[in-house]
Amino acid sequence: DQQVKQNSPSLSVQEGRISILNCDYTNSMFDYFLWYKKYPAEGPTFLISISSIKDKNEDGRFTVFLNKSAKHLSLHIVPSQPGDSAVYFCAASAHRDDKIIFGKGTRLHILP
């Protein structure tokens, strides 16, 4: 049973435009959400997170939006840069001290 779903395996975006990566979750106990970026043959690196008490968190070019009623979150990257090409994982936990469940990832290609 997949509790964190990333339904788009891949996404291509022109350099300079906005990249929007989507994530859905099924477990209503999740209250902390994270996005990670991963390059091949490396461990994922933390990008940005959001608590369920917020609906938006921004850090530089990265913004995460949370819609609790829809059990949906999204990561916006603007403007997209070539170095943003990677696999992006959405993750969630029931509380900050609980295990972290990841989605299957979305491969983002930034086109020149």
Next chain:
Amino acid sequence: SQTIHQWPATLVQPVGSPLSLECTVEGTSNPNLYWYRQAAGRGLQLLFYSVGIGQISSEVPQNLSASRPQDRQFILSSKKLLLSDSGFYLCAWSSQTGKAFFGQGTRLTVV
């Protein structure tokens, strides 16, 4: 600052051979520790989760086991590897901030 070490980086093992992957964390105490596996098309699958010494939660029944003999040491083992055990194995730790930090991973190929 906290660091996580995972080794080896790559490993080629024959079917039926044993496995031992080790992970250690420095600069923090009583971390939550994780083993994940990234297999093609399956994302980051949580295999084992530990909140303390000797406390292991198995998330996916399979051919693998985990142990935590010390607070900052997490070991992934198998007595007999299967072809399906091939994948990219990642160790991670987290604290009360809720963020997980990953090692560099081990590429395991079972032949």
